Amino acid sequence: PSPAETPVLDQEILAELKEVMGAEFDNLVRMFLTDAKKYIDELEAAAADNALERMIAPAHTLKSSSANLGAMAVSAAAKRIEVGAREGVLPRPAVAVAVLEAEFQRASESLRKLVA
Numbered sequence: 001p002s003p004a005e006t007p008v009l010d011q012e013i014l015a016e017l018k019e020v021m022g023a024e025f026d027n028l029v030r031m032f033l034t035d036a037k038k039y040i041d042e043l044e045a046a047a048a049d050n051a052l053e054r055m056i057a058p059a060h061t062l063k064s065s066s067a068n069l070g071a072m073a074v075s076a077a078a079k080r081i082e083v084g085a086r087e088g089v090l091p092r093p094a095v096a097v098a099v100l101e102a103e104f105q106r107a108s109e110s111l112r113k114l115v116a
Contacts, residue, residue, distance in 0.1 A: 013070030
């Protein structure tokens, strides 16, 4: 699905996590928001240097951690970066990171409301 069709947050995944984790859910969300920002910063730096090989690990981590939290649009954007960087075909890496960052902003606004 295109990013526009991908939900910002998968409510089923979130509901299941809340049920399983209870009070720890808020910590998980806060940790994700902090860590994701670090990975996006790493991706921005690598994109600025046109260093595709340095984009693979943070994109991979972000793809997994955001999917685990139900942030599917973030996960999809990270996957595009990971696959493109791994295959050495990521035209305009800075643009790909900007798309990822926009999706992260949308997801983080929604996630912050859950842990208010």
